[in-house]
Amino acid sequence: MLSIFARRCLGTAGRGLIPRACQYSTQIGENRADKGLVLGLYEQEIDTEEPRLSPTAIHFDAKTDGQLLNLIKECNLKGKLGSVKVFNNLDPEIGSIAIVGLGIEGAGYNELEMIDEGLENVRVAAGVGAKTLANEGCTQIYVDPMDYPEQAAEGSGLATWRYQANKTKKDRKPIPKLDLYDSAEVDAWTRGLFKADAQNLARSLADGPGNQITPTSFAQAAVDALCPCGVNIEVRNKDWAEAKSMSCFLSVARSSCEPPIFLEISYCGDDKAGRPIMLAGKGMTFNSGGLCLKNPEDMAKYRASMAGAATVVATIRAAAALSLPVNLVGLIPLCENMPSGMAFKPGDVITAMNGKTVAVHDTNNAGRLMLADAFVYGQTTFKPKIVVDVATLSDGIVHALGGAASGVFSNSDFLWSQLQKAGAISGDRCWRMPLWQYYSHKVTEYSNVDISNAGRGKGSACLGAAFLKEFVPCVDWVHMDITGVGMLKRGAGIPYLANDRMTGRPTRTLIQFLYQLACPEQQKQRLMEKKA
Numbered sequence: 377m378l379s380i381f382a383r384r385c386l387g388t389a390g391r392g393l394i395p396r397a398c399q400y401s402t403q404i405g406e407n408r409a410d411k412g413l414v415l416g417l418y419e420q421e422i423d424t425e426e427p428r429l430s431p432t433a434i435h436f437d438a439k440t441d442g443q444l445l446n447l448i449k450e451c452n453l454k455g456k457l458g459s460v461k462v463f464n465n466l467d468p469e470i471g472s473i474a475i476v477g478l479g480i481e482g483a484g485y486n487e488l489e490m491i492d493e494g495l496e497n498v499r500v501a502a503g504v505g506a507k508t509l510a511n512e513g514c515t516q517i518y519v520d521p522m523d524y525p526e527q528a529a530e531g532s533g534l535a536t537w538r539y540q541a542n543k544t545k546k547d548r549k550p551i552p553k554l555d556l557y558d559s560a561e562v563d564a565w566t567r568g569l570f571k572a573d574a575q576n577l578a579r580s581l582a583d584g585p586g587n588q589i590t591p592t593s594f595a596q597a598a599v600d601a602l603c604p605c606g607v608n609i610e611v612r613n614k615d616w617a618e619a620k621s622m623s624c625f626l627s628v629a630r631s632s633c634e635p636p637i638f639l640e641i642s643y644c645g646d647d648k649a650g651r652p653i654m655l656a657g658k659g660m661t662f663n664s665g666g667l668c669l670k671n672p673e674d675m676a677k678y679r680a681s682m683a684g685a686a687t688v689v690a691t692i693r694a695a696a697a698l699s700l701p702v703n704l705v706g707l708i709p710l711c712e713n714m715p716s717g718m719a720f721k722p723g724d725v726i727t728a729m730n731g732k733t734v735a736v737h738d739t740n741n742a743g744r745l746m747l748a749d750a751f752v753y754g755q756t757t758f759k760p761k762i763v764v765d766v767a768t769l770s771d772g773i774v775h776a777l778g779g780a781a782s783g784v785f786s787n788s789d790f791l792w793s794q795l796q797k798a799g800a801i802s803g804d805r806c807w808r809m810p811l812w813q814y815y816s817h818k819v820t821e822y823s824n825v826d827i828s829n830a831g832r833g834k835g836s837a838c839l840g841a842a843f844l845k846e847f848v849p850c851v852d853w854v855h856m857d858i859t860g861v862g863m864l865k866r867g868a869g870i871p872y873l874a875n876d877r878m879t880g881r882p883t884r885t886l887i888q889f890l891y892q893l894a895c896p897e898q899q900k901q902r903l904m905e906k907k908a
Contacts, residue, residue, distance in 0.1 A: 496803040528556075
């Protein structure tokens, strides 16, 4: 059940009960209403079999005296996953009806693909249908729950969101209002809407241009997003970081005229005075590579080098609004990495907050320096039981996994299993990468310093994780390298996320992960209900 607080944050999701249909047509009406409805159709395994509608679509078909089913037969719709066909004027109150393919009925967990296909199919279908109706001008869209209202809300909420911050107001397209149709499962629907809203927040922050999303403006956006949800946030300045001897963080920050900021976020959802879970996000609001400059053709996308920080803010906001019974601490170092006369240089040696000396062999690998000081500060100050960091740390993970999954490095089999499960449920998968001593030796075996920020040899994603491992010696830890999933999405792959826009991934996976840790009994009950 959602808390009263979550309802206040979201507003009440309407049940979407629409009056009985009394006319129909396959032609576009001249005075078509601005309302649309998404209905599901399962895939026909045999061409000769009768089309199989979702339960909600069956109810709607009865209201049209069977005309919807007749139109589906006439148009030879097969229910292939992601397919969509729009009918107009079937109902006096709803101008457009989108029939979307749900794929095979009864799909479940696919062990080979490591994903719950039943849940993901609903996201895809709801997203494709809602986006199609939005593109046709519908400003209010009702969505068939398709047996999974939470996932239907996620798919439609993600698919209809648009990044329009820098378009003139007259050219901005309205984002439609979404409502659940013909179902009493409003709590599940509302949970899904909020998860989508959280990911959209991360998308918005990550997509902002570097001159608009600076450390200062990111901090203000975090305050605006979190304070209304009752989350405490402390905004620390450069003097504070200097007093804490955060030399690694400050070495990166000094390259830019933009002042560095360190965010300290606290959410207390558990009355018990237990040790918190610490979430750390890399907050590099623009990464030029420093003196080891990045390729100028690709440099613009590195405005999203703070995608990890955006994900942490969005995740904590969702946890607060959903009243998850867990205590969280979020730490976000914010700065830019620029070429300048003050920039740190290859060959520099920096002393980290824990006293370890770090050789700078590549100024492009600056994010791990920022996180190193955040790790040390967080562990000494809050004594967390779990540390999870989220960062666009290495392009190497893109070569390994592309955009299919977040690369996960962990010293805990339990935490990995929970993240793998969360990814399967959320549709935003994770893949475990090696955290072997082999890579630790590559970053630590130097005669003149304790550790290198680059290391020797190939496997840059693994070397980056090995570097971070040196700063989390005594706690269960997960490092999520999201370079492949958190930045630009190009081409086919996820139908409910826009091409050439930042993705906000893996926000929903982290929310699900925290839910599993905080509410294990509720999770078991949900699984039993699903099997029943």
